[in-house]
Amino acid sequence: MDTTATLLGALKSGDFKTIGRCITMVENDLPGSETLLTSLEIDKNVPVIGITGPPGAGKSSLVNALIEELLKEEKRIGILAVDPTSPFNLGAILGDRVRMSDHFNKPNVFIRSIATRGSLGGLSAKIIEITDVMRAANFDLIIVETVGVGQSEIEIVGLADITVLVLVPEGGDEIQQLKSGVMEIADVFVINKADRPGAEIYLKNLYSLLHQAAPDKKQPEVVKTVATKSEGIKELLLACYKVLALSHNNLKSFLLAEKAYKLIQNERMKPISKSDLKSALEQAYTDENFNLYTFVKAYILKIKP
Ligand SMILES: Nc1nc2c(ncn2[C@@H]2O[C@H](COP(=O)(O)OP(=O)(O)O)[C@@H](O)[C@H]2O)c(=O)[nH]1
Ligand SMILES: [Mg+2]
The missing domain is CATH 3.40.50.300 (P-loop containing nucleotide triphosphate hydrolases)
Incomplete structure (x- = not known):
């Protein structure tokens, strides 16, 4: 696999094959796409x-x-x-x-x-x-x-x-x-x-x-x-x-703010695994007084870095 530096160099030189590859990477969130995006000139x-x-x-x-x-x-x-x-x-x-x-x-x-x-x-x-x-x-x-x-x-x-x-x-x-x-x-x-x-x-x-x-x-x-x-x-x-x-x-700033909001959301959601969440929910649900909203508040506090 090419390093990000090689990709960036080829991208900057305008190599069409590389442009196509980079777009595919970014479009599908493939490995390396985040590094690519943060290093783009x-x-x-x-x-x-x-x-x-x-x-x-x-x-x-x-x-x-x-x-x-x-x-x-x-x-x-x-x-x-x-x-x-x-x-x-x-x-x-x-x-x-x-x-x-x-x-x-x-x-x-x-x-x-x-x-x-x-x-x-x-x-x-x-x-x-x-x-x-x-x-x-x-x-x-x-x-x-x-x-x-x-x-x-x-x-x-x-x-x-x-x-x-x-x-x-x-x-x-x-x-x-x-x-x-x-x-x-x-x-x-x-x-x-x-x-x-x-x-x-x-x-x-x-x-x-x-x-x-x-x-x-x-x-x-x-x-x-x-x-x-x-x-x-x-x-x-x-x-x-x-x-x-x-x-x-x-x-432009409106659209960028929307995008930034989504990116922050994605970043913040990273520590949350859906399967862990499901297990925790199953456990909590056995409680007579289960309340989804207090569960969520408590869950957020628990996973907070
Ligand atoms: N008569 C005429 N037909 C056109 C003109 N521009 C496009 N078309 C036709 O309109 C149809 C749709 O064109 P297209 O470029 O695919 O439209 P798009 O969906 O907006 O991308 C095609 O059949 C074109 O040939 C024009 O200036 N005059
Ligand atoms: Mg068209």
């Missing part, structure tokens, strides 16, 4: 662009088009695609792989699909750790694609330096239903599938909605794209760069 300056939006909006197609554009700029790009684990979505996952497959073997693009494991809404429970591994792997830019379901939009904002929300000009009323929370988190709005009828009206509605929501504030960037024809992609990148230049993400 994380480059906070590598921008992370979060792309979110409803299923089918064209996020993967946009990522694909962005990759083409970024390769022209000779950037080294890391892509994390967070896919739902639902077997019903297997087709979509394979679709994503196929759609992005042109790039799988290009030396400057690393693509990794990550399964969602529930705990953090639509994001993987280990997404912060995985992103940190990527930030230690010599990329110029990292893109995280997540399906926008409920909480995950909010989480992506804490994770990413800027958040791109992808919408499609379908069902004109739907724009009115955009949750205000979602509207507020997006730094860049993309109206994809602008080749579809209704794009102009949709765009107009979006502008007026954004203005209504925050009449005095600086309006977010809005870009029209046709991902499948690579239209509007340069404009989208420019909008991202523009926001990145002035970005200060004050939601």
Whole structure:
């Protein structure tokens, strides 16, 4: 087995095989992952662009088009695609792989699909750790694609330096239903599938909605794209760069605090063995006056270091 130092060296040099291995280690809590995480040299300056939006909006197609554009700029790009684990979505996952497959073997693009494991809404429970591994792997830019379901939009904002929300000009009323929370988190709005009828009206509605929501504030960037024809992609990148230049993400500390809380919880739970707990419970339960809550209080005191 490689030592952590060897892994870290290879990671820093951007070796794709090592990046993949390190992500697998971290994702599955394999032996050595804790040492790896605590030794990571994380480059906070590598921008992370979060792309979110409803299923089918064209996020993967946009990522694909962005990759083409970024390769022209000779950037080294890391892509994390967070896919739902639902077997019903297997087709979509394979679709994503196929759609992005042109790039799988290009030396400057690393693509990794990550399964969602529930705990953090639509994001993987280990997404912060995985992103940190990527930030230690010599990329110029990292893109995280997540399906926008409920909480995950909010989480992506804490994770990413800027958040791109992808919408499609379908069902004109739907724009009115955009949750205000979602509207507020997006730094860049993309109206994809602008080749579809209704794009102009949709765009107009979006502008007026954004203005209504925050009449005095600086309006977010809005870009029209046709991902499948690579239209509007340069404009989208420019909008991202523009926001990145002035970005200060004050939601980051919320997400990090959540994560830190969970890590502390895990750390504190380490001395507790479930089988010991079960034996102790079985013993205590024989008592006529058994009370679960006093039992727990007493148990905590007993195992306290
Ligand atoms: N007409 C049109 N179709 C698009 C466009 N972008 C994506 N699509 C199609 O929309 C479908 C869903 O795209 P995909 O990138 O998988 O969406 P995701 O679920 O958001 O990642 C695919 O069939 C794409 O070919 C676009 O700009 N115009
Ligand atoms: Mg996708």
